[in-house]
Amino acid sequence: MIRNNIDTIKIGYRNRRFRWIAGTLLLGMLTLSLCASLVLLGNHKYPIGVIIRVLLGEQIQGASFAIRTLRLPRMLAGLLVGIGFGMAGSTFQTILRNPLASPDIIGITAGSSVGAMFCILVLKTSGTIVSVVAVISGLLVAVLIYMLSKVGSFSGGKLILVGMGIQAMLNALISFLMLRASQYDVPAAYRWLSGSLNGMQMTNIPKLFLVLAIFGVVIILLGRHLKILELGEQSAITLGVRTDLTRLLLVISSVALIAFSTAVTGPISFVAFLAGPIATKLVGAGTPNEFPAGLVGAILVLSADLVGQFAFKTRFPVGVITGILGSPYLLLLLIRMHRTGGSV
Template sequence: MRNQSVERNFIIKGRRQRRRRWLFVTSLLIILTIILCCAMLYFGNTIYPVNVVLRSLMGEEIVGANFAVNMIRLPRMITGLFAGFSFGAAGYIFQTMFRNPLANPNILGITSGSSVAAVFCITVLHSSNTVVSVASVIGGITTVIIMYFLSRGRTFSVGRIIIIGIGMQAMLDAAISYLILKSGQQDIAGALRWLSGSLNGSKMSEVSPLIIVVVIFTPILLILGKQLSMLELGEQTATSLGVHTDKMRMILIVSSVIMIAVATATTGPIAFISFLAGPIANRLVGVSAQNILPAGFVGAIIVLFADIIGQFAFEYRYPVGVISGIFGAPYLIYLLIRMNRKGEL
């Protein structure tokens, strides 16, 4: 009896420690996100005093500052914040649910599906930004539907869906290359700019759908965090615990894909954010299916920081997707080497 009491106290103590660590790290991530948001409002071709930036945000008419802060920097900052959060949180859902760090929207071809639709609209149909955004969302969702039907079997297989996703990505990337090669010179620049993933030209009217999607689907993902932790234990274990695995998996996938697709439609496919955010959050907080918020803020931090670096650290300005790709590619190589040594590949 005494041993049971000691064991129970030990479990409660460990749970409290993990909870305190989660709160501490998440608070630090939120603070760092706020600092980077402020930096994006402050820095630019012209550095305005802090009081001028604040007065402009409050609606006071200040020549020059009002346009720079409210029309350029604020939409850019909000777009980076919500797109980074979407990429980070949704990527973490995929990696946790499929129990594989390679199972993220970039590797599985979801962002490539969005990109094919967007490039087709840009180079063939010469569509407006609104049509490109809608087509991008439809392309991402369609890719997931096709992957789901191709991976169906008697039982769910993580390996099967990852292999199919990698194949889909290769095929879709080839389609993108074909569209660019066949497009006119006047369309190539726009397509490549979209494909690089950029916050340039962000507008409040275009980021509104992304904000709405994040506000709606983030609570859904948080509510389903317990079911996600059970899915992480495996198909049979989750079923024995009373989880309707197919239903929960479908809800999680649809919610995550919509967030990814709308974020991609807004900024283009920013490389490696959904790939990096989850593992970094797990390292900081500890492995848990409740790391959706930390992963989202890590994604936002990477996007905001990469955009600041791309804008001000070099002689020429680079899109955020180029900088995040520089960060992410070495990590992908490291991860593949580590998985190969453990016999996971």
């Protein structure tokens, strides 16, 4: 009897492992195909041989500018911020055990947006200063949400409600700044708030890659501990997990990914919210899904950018397309939670 149970457990483990590997490989291939599409497609289509020569460093009139200066930075930025949003969103949802616990729902993304809007509309600055202030304000808002949720007794539901309240306040502050701003500054602010890959430069890519390499690796390494935390505090402690330290490292890493990604592209809505649930459906719920969620985030950003560029006569920022995708899912989630008696 015991032998049969052990064999059943082993078969279940192998099946889950196979599903995770197959799903992740599928997501990886889809991500690579979207990356290639963004480099290949544009106002002028270049032969694949020309594109390869340009990527290898050869100077070809017209093609070098279009590929290296316009398409390649846009593709790399979409890939990196998509992975960052996806991993961070999935981590928050797992830690708080609630699908509503996404950084763009609980106010962290709005915190970065307020800092950026203050720089653009009040200080009249751009570039690096906007990015730095957006990162700092996002981190400060995350700390504020955590501290307010600790008043009395801490719970994940309380943190989500506090975050939603903070987000409403920050959105009102953004609206106030927009109303008080000069009409000449408002278009730039709207472009940033919509979440866009327009104007990406190669100078943005190294810092994005460095942040993702540091904090993304931390999240992946702590993935198994994160799954154990889902079992509950006492079970995790019994299994040898240092719960407070693990949770702190995961939260810091997730907030850093969200803040830096938002600082570069603006708030690309609902990517962090959608990536985790989609990845879980594909690779299963019994294995760490932070890396697959990152790939789903990249797929959402890259595919939305392709749709925004080429599917309509008017070009739309990537955040507009992801917003159209995410809003119905949020409504369906709220309706389902209401019907089942769930709560945040």
